[in-house]
Amino acid sequence: MSDHASTSIVNDQDCPLPPDATELHWGSDAVAWALRVLPLDYIALNPGASYRGLHDSLVNLLGDHAPRMLVCLHEEHAVALAHGYAKVTERPMAVALHSNVGLMHGSMAIYNAWCDRAPIIILGATGPVDANRRRPWIDWIHTSQDQAALVRPFIKWDDQPASIGAALESMLRAWQTACRRPYGPVYICLDVGLQEQALSEPPKLPDPQRFLPGEPPVPSSRALDEAARMLLNARNPLILAGRVSRDADDWQRRVELAERLGARVLSDLKVAAAFPTEHPLHALPPALRLGSDAVELLATADVILSLDWLDLGGTLYTVWPDGKPSARIIHASLDDYAINGWAMNHQRMAPVDLALDGAPDAAVSALIERLSAQAPAIKPRERGSIPAPASAAAHSASALDLNALAQTLSNVLNDRLTTYLRLPLGWPGAACRFRHPLDYLGYDGGAGIGSGPGMAIGSALALKGSGRLPVAVLGDGDLMMGANALWTAARHGIPLLIVVANNRAYYNDVAHQEAVAIERNRPVENKWVGQRLDEPAIDLAAVARAQGFEAEGPITDIETLRMAVIRAIAAVERGVPALLDVVVEAGYVGGVVDFKTDNQSVTHQRGQAK
Template structure:
């Protein structure tokens, strides 16, 4: 990655300004990057990050929008499990960032967000601009969907607040934290060196493990079950945790259900994997749950929504979700009738269970088999050279077959049957909040985290997602971050076309009008040209199936050589079943 090194730095071993001390604390927190869109409200901190801290630890990532800055930090956290810092400008920048913060909150990722405000002392405010960029209790804008926030009133309090925010965001369940820094504190000259918090002392485990009684209870339930099913939801990207999840399922012969909304949790080719993952519970998985005698949920999203399919099975849930529930956000999904709730990190429960003696009556471990990759005849369209989503999936798999990849994002129309994972970084899941516009920024952040990993970062985005958040890709081009973005471009907000179709059918109204207010056409945006304007290699538009592999292979080759690349692929919106949200 390209770095921007400052020149002629003064020799200042001790902080001379309030913002210097803040930069010194950030440097002690093991923060690799700070994504930002610059603003005058934190001009003091900006200067300190460059001219006092030397633009290292954290290094600045210039973004073209606060929403992109937060999305980049979100993508980084999904790969690394670690927080990135983000700086947003005053109340206006925080409002820009709010949707991306909601995504990060729903996705339970760590992130340290720094905001700023004009002087709280009204006598110190500049005319006009400081007044409209100053708000009382600025954190209230995002408090319902952040984990912790503060607006400290002194330099020393600000230093302690930054250390506390970093600690809180890393503690499971993770979510963004926010610290609002008064510009007057940033620009306050220090008369003596402040006391910096000793951030290196903290060795607290970031996720609590289960208590002995809970492990005993789950162990006994598994030992007595004959038809157990594991629901694998939000779990870690650690390969060792992945191997333990596989080992636990094999030990008990448990069938495993996975979810497209979250990252890879279990190998899809494994014979215990119950079937293709989906955004909503597939009918086959519902039947499996109805036949189960024990269901173990490992932080499954919307567990109450699948309990109805569980029949008479005992239900055990392992999650830390209760710590983040509040009255504003309804992502607790309602009440679930449980036989046991284990308040612990799911992967730590899995490890604890494997430490117990395996039941002697269990069959030997299951041997993995290769996944079937053939497409159903119904998916093939020999009478047309148009590109369907299944064609894109097939050709992308072929084009990337030369090395490991990471599917950062997939569009709604992507079938679970076309997702093949055998490693926790093969697929990263959705954005948490199920909005639109987050994909480009998250792709950049994840690609940055994957740099030098040997794994090709690939994001398959819808055209609506790309157009709403696409300027985030400039950051990838500017910092020379290898990345392949493939746009599944159907020239519609097609999810909502289907909704309009259903509403029209229910009301007896003409379905042929469903496209009005949905078509991204006339004029049709030149997405490859847009990418080139941002400094990426733009390929396409590709409209014929016969040209698809060659275009994707060109993109793969360029991205593996270190380029940021976008391939615009025109896909048919029909011809597959989409689960609408």
């Protein structure tokens, strides 16, 4: 998908024209008009009386089309759907949250979107600001002063307009702000009284074409010239491919830049696919954390180009604990513009020699132009000197662990056009074969467990009609925290395949308790206490079937898994969502747990924990 941030707001033949001013009779009608002209294809919601006026306008003015309502069973899932949709399209979906209680329900998902730099337009509501119009009891407890204060530290902008004209301007500003880099969620709180206000005359409707977001910023020519010079003179350049666009042309330009420089490339499983993992210059399998081989690779580089690498500071301090990298560091990013004093998601400050303040893909394009003009000076690295990515470790014929699950999925999917919507902690990076920017969509941003089902469904919705098979591999804890999001996929005909890597535990915390026990010389056998999701085991397939999925499980051997995947793919291709409950051995593939005490850092290596 291409970058939609600066796309003109137009209505194509599949999108009906917005109502004209004479058809708007209520305040909420004007807000609905704005939703259509922006345009917003969908609005995810859990119904609530605080926006009953807007709900009526969506149904009886717009005909539940453009935007179409996506009914969710929890506000957190509504926001997660929009987040997943944005990961594919790079443009916002609308969300409606009911009053202060709905905003509190949705706040974790909003934080995820904030950390992941995802554009979302969130419409909240409050009971009547005019106290004389509040119904007894319920309107009072659902009315808050400065409601956006609940989430203001992790949104880009908010407003509570007091008139119809102000509401229309708020909608346009929300679109502008959400779609400007760095992307992020925005929040508008609509007073019930404003929504239900009768219009005495047709409102003055703005021309939305005059309120479009601009093109993403480009680094200065001086800085780009210096970056090109540094890269051309590098003997051992390295590219850290981080938060970049989903556009296929941008993907090819990243490949071209690496090939012109002969630069090795690292990518990160916390973010979406950024570079082909099977390319000879992709030096190591993508991972969630730096391994010793990645540390060695960074340590031997003389120039490092960061393309909005997530946690560049933490990465550099891992390799150079004194904060003085031997390599020269170039960092192309706009992320510093999202810093505030509440959330620490901006990570540790990075020692950077040259900051390219701009969208990373714009920097790549500009660097290629400069390198093309100096082609004779380019000496690409011999590809034969670059180690090929390692293959996933072999597994026994009977063991069903993450490696076996990854290999079985890979074997059955083969060359089928697939998008991995989510992969769990501990997934073997060597099994990742990413050849297109939509092959993998990354993690959730804020590590808010329970986000997986909703985000996967939103991403699958965005992929409908693309010819891609949407596949999400989720943990059992993540699934159960968000399990009632599944109904929305069945209700709205959103086909996808969810494979649950079910270790019947909150295993990440099991691993942490193991590491703490080892450091304190306490019984490792107790690591499971308070962590197990067993006795009784949860019937995940039954949970999914109850909400309209085709589901199988528990699956405990590889051959049964292989046949079940084939059947599940057939269901998805018929337009039916499917879920497989796969019981896997508890453990990560060569994983690590890192934690710090007051006076030391402990890294505990482990294989397959039982």
